[in-house]
Amino acid sequence: xxxxxxxxxxxxxxxxxxxxxxxxxxxxxxxxxxxxxxxxxxxxxxxxxxxxxxxxxxxxxxxxxxxxxxxxxxxxxxxxxxxxxxxxxxxxxxxxxxxxxxxxxxxxxxxxxxxxxxxxxxxxxxxxxxxxxxxxxxxxxxxxxxxxxxxxxxxxxxxxxxxxxxxxxxxxxxxxxxxxxxxxxxxxxxxxxxxxxxxxxxxxxxxxxxxxxxxxxxxxxxxxxxxxxxxxxxxxxxxxxxxxxxxxxxxxxxxxxxxxxxxxxxxxxxxxxxxxxxxxxxxxxxxxxxxxxxxxxxxxxxxxxxxxxxxxxxxxxxxxxxxxxxxxxxxxxxxxxxxxxxxxxxxxxxxxxxxxxxxxxxxxxxxxxxxxxxxxxxxxxxxxxxxxxxxxxxxxxxxxxxxxxxxxxxxxxxxxxxxxxxxxxxxxxxxxxxxxxxxxxxxxxxxxxxxxxxxxxxxxxxxxxxxxxxxxxxxxxxx
Amino acid sequence: xxxxxxxxxxxxxxxxxxxxxxxxxxxxxxxxxxxxxxxxxxxxxxxxxxxxxxxxxxxxxxxxxxxxxxxxxxxxxxxxxxxxxxxxxxxxxxxxxxxxxxxxxxxxxxxxxxxxxxxxxxxxxxxxxxxxxxxxxxxxxxxxxxxxxxxxxxxxxxxxxxxxxxxxxxxxxxxxxxxxxxxxxxxxxxxxxxxxxxxxxxxxxxxxxxxxxxxxxxxxxxxxxxxxxxxxxxxxxxxxxxxxxxxxxxxxxxxxxxxxxxxxxxxxxxxxxxxxxxxxxxxxxxxxxxx
Numbered sequence: 001x002x003x004x005x006x007x008x009x010x011x012x013x014x015x016x017x018x019x020x021x022x023x024x025x026x027x028x029x030x031x032x033x034x035x036x037x038x039x040x041x042x043x044x045x046x047x048x049x050x051x052x053x054x055x056x057x058x059x060x061x062x063x064x065x066x067x068x069x070x071x072x073x074x075x076x077x078x079x080x081x082x083x084x085x086x087x088x089x090x091x092x093x094x095x096x097x098x099x100x101x102x103x104x105x106x107x108x109x110x111x112x113x114x115x116x117x118x119x120x121x122x123x124x125x126x127x128x129x130x131x132x133x134x135x136x137x138x139x140x141x142x143x144x145x146x147x148x149x150x151x152x153x154x155x156x157x158x159x160x161x162x163x164x165x166x167x168x169x170x171x172x173x174x175x176x177x178x179x180x181x182x183x184x185x186x187x188x189x190x191x192x193x194x195x196x197x198x199x200x201x202x203x204x205x206x207x208x209x210x211x212x213x214x215x216x217x218x219x220x221x222x223x224x225x226x227x228x229x230x231x232x233x234x235x236x237x238x239x240x241x242x243x244x245x246x247x248x249x250x251x252x253x254x255x256x257x258x259x260x261x262x263x264x265x266x267x268x269x270x271x272x273x274x275x276x277x278x279x280x281x282x283x284x285x286x287x288x289x290x291x292x293x294x295x296x297x298x299x300x301x302x303x304x305x306x307x308x309x310x311x312x313x314x315x316x317x318x319x320x321x322x323x324x325x326x327x328x329x330x331x332x333x334x335x336x337x338x339x340x341x342x343x344x345x346x347x348x349x350x351x352x353x354x355x356x357x358x359x360x361x362x363x364x365x366x367x368x369x370x371x372x373x374x375x376x377x378x379x380x381x382x383x384x385x386x387x388x389x390x391x392x393x394x395x396x397x398x399x400x401x402x403x404x405x406x407x408x409x410x411x412x413x414x415x416x417x418x419x420x421x422x423x424x425x426x427x428x429x430x431x432x433x434x435x436x437x438x439x440x441x442x443x444x445x446x447x448x449x450x451x452x453x454x455x456x457x458x459x460x461x462x463x464x465x466x467x468x469x470x471x472x473x474x475x476x477x478x479x
Numbered sequence: 480x481x482x483x484x485x486x487x488x489x490x491x492x493x494x495x496x497x498x499x500x501x502x503x504x505x506x507x508x509x510x511x512x513x514x515x516x517x518x519x520x521x522x523x524x525x526x527x528x529x530x531x532x533x534x535x536x537x538x539x540x541x542x543x544x545x546x547x548x549x550x551x552x553x554x555x556x557x558x559x560x561x562x563x564x565x566x567x568x569x570x571x572x573x574x575x576x577x578x579x580x581x582x583x584x585x586x587x588x589x590x591x592x593x594x595x596x597x598x599x600x601x602x603x604x605x606x607x608x609x610x611x612x613x614x615x616x617x618x619x620x621x622x623x624x625x626x627x628x629x630x631x632x633x634x635x636x637x638x639x640x641x642x643x644x645x646x647x648x649x650x651x652x653x654x655x656x657x658x659x660x661x662x663x664x665x666x667x668x669x670x671x672x673x674x675x676x677x678x679x680x681x682x683x684x685x686x687x688x689x690x691x692x693x694x695x696x697x698x699x700x701x702x703x704x705x706x707x708x709x710x711x712x713x714x715x716x717x718x719x720x721x722x723x724x725x726x727x728x729x730x731x732x733x734x735x736x737x738x739x740x741x742x743x744x745x746x747x748x749x750x751x752x753x754x755x756x757x758x759x760x761x762x763x764x765x766x767x768x769x770x
Contacts, residue, residue, distance in 0.1 A: 018667075020667075020671055022671055023671060026519065026521070026674075029519060030515050030518075030519060030674075033514075033515060033518040033519070034491075034511075034515070035490075035491075038491070040507045040511070041491050041507065041511045044507060044508045044511040044512060045511060045512075045515055047508070047675070048508075048511070048512045048515060048523075048674040048675050048676060049515075049674060049675075051675060052524075052670040052671075052673075052675045053675075054526060054527075054661075054677040057677065189743060189767070190708075190741070190742065190743045190746060190767055193711060193766070193767055194704075194707045194708065194711060197707070197710065197711045197714065198707065201683075201710075258661055261661075261662055262661070262662060262663045262664060265662040265663050266663055290568060290569065291568060292572055360758075362758055362762075364716060
């Protein structure tokens, strides 16, 4: 048990979760108070002692599942119950020998795929949890075609299983069926919507069951450590903008919201508590009353420094679009910290998009408009920093003043066009600060057609911003 | 450790049942962590979106165990004299002036720094209490990072050091709950000393139960509908999702209006109780009425 827990904590650390020694000890103590056969309680005990940040919970759950899910149907955690693992393993081998689809035992194995689909639909319709679990197991066994020792990731098996089940079609059929069952014929839109959400929720549950089942089998095949390694994913704040998958994008978006809230709170505080100003005579006298007229507690006025103006100039061509989007979202979410924010986007032409953000409170919608409506193509729609900067200088250069901070976003991959770096130099002479944010890793800078240092020498600094953590760090510095 | 850990709870199930008896429906995580907090003698840091019952949890635990609830509301600028203790200057001044001539200086000096002149603030009060107490430190994320340090001694050792008096140790270990709305990252030192509990929006089934418990006159059918609509709304991308308390407000409103089944028109008219931003309301109406 101790070994197991140690391995578990080790894996958490490998996954990037900060687990301190005290927390580890706490976890050890905590599980002594928990009835060991209660798996949920066990999980929460570990979670409460080891995980101190909600965004880490997903990662924790995955590791927990790998380490503790296989410990038998009654989830015994005592030693010497590797037997279940072995059993599953044997089952898989047997199946292997007998060929797929005709594994021995179990009433369900005799069913045709159509019957399974029918049963699944019934289970989803009634929300029958036990049935769904059994079906998940069955469909993985049947459709995933898992072979021991094959070095394929779990997503491949998931894809194979889901392809055979056609869950999207199932959703439509379910909706039809409820529409038929409804008394008085037609469902109202509201009811329809609710039913739709309900079924979506159930199907999502079912998918998770399948995923868990595949994972269980993979662990049985490859062993705990190897499996934990393949499942290891970067935490949301460490995901790279340039290579994020769709799922990761979603989690990034989710992580962004609390982050901006924190950032705004911190910045507002920093502004107020930066330095102490001159003596506030009135306030001091007021407080001296509690000391019998002795001004024992001097009070000061807090200075209110002027907020900077911000101009964001972002490259939104394919590869760096995600980065530009996130930076714009972040900047606008904390726009209260700046007296004015103006934003420009370019590919080879440049367009001002400030208006999109002003028109609506919904940042997502504004971003959507930036992507669809902004006029950023001049010739061929390949990045041309030189031309974009030139036009920027011509049209908006006069608006840059000594209070303005200019942010240039992009990877400076200029497709071998002229760099026109003099524009950046001019901007710097007029503006308070000019910064360049580059979403590429530092080692890629100035390779190929990247000319970031041509521009970089004229700025106050070029920063690598590959993930949320770095972006957050920069923005905090900015104000 | 200053005092023995007294076991208030027998099992996780008991915590859950107890909470239910005071109308607080806990899930596995909540009751499990509350149970552990008692056993390990550790504070609980409760985080989660606004209005999911973080503060209510502490109140309910206090009610269930029959303890006194001592609450420290945190705010920016909270300091030692508001959180821990303060010397009663005015009384000290009076004491010195009252018998200027009779006592020797050293006597007065010792005298004015005795417990008589000490004003206890919530944290010290919780430590000194002889009856069972639950200490609630509300919205701990509002204080500055430096002020957080004030809490560390009391959270890890359950003691308060007063330079003039010495260390005051707890006579019994209180159950401590800290709540946070996550407006800033709390310091590692604070987090390390606490058990962590994240309370999220309840699942649909639990929300329905909550509505049924808190609004007893409501019909099951209506409660079910409410829970389902609220879940659908929470899935949208909104500025602020409806909280549990807003769900309850909505349920009460519908009850007052004598509505038995929610149709589109009623939903539209009463949506402003669930959602507080105009853009959110527009979005939700759009989403819920037409596919």
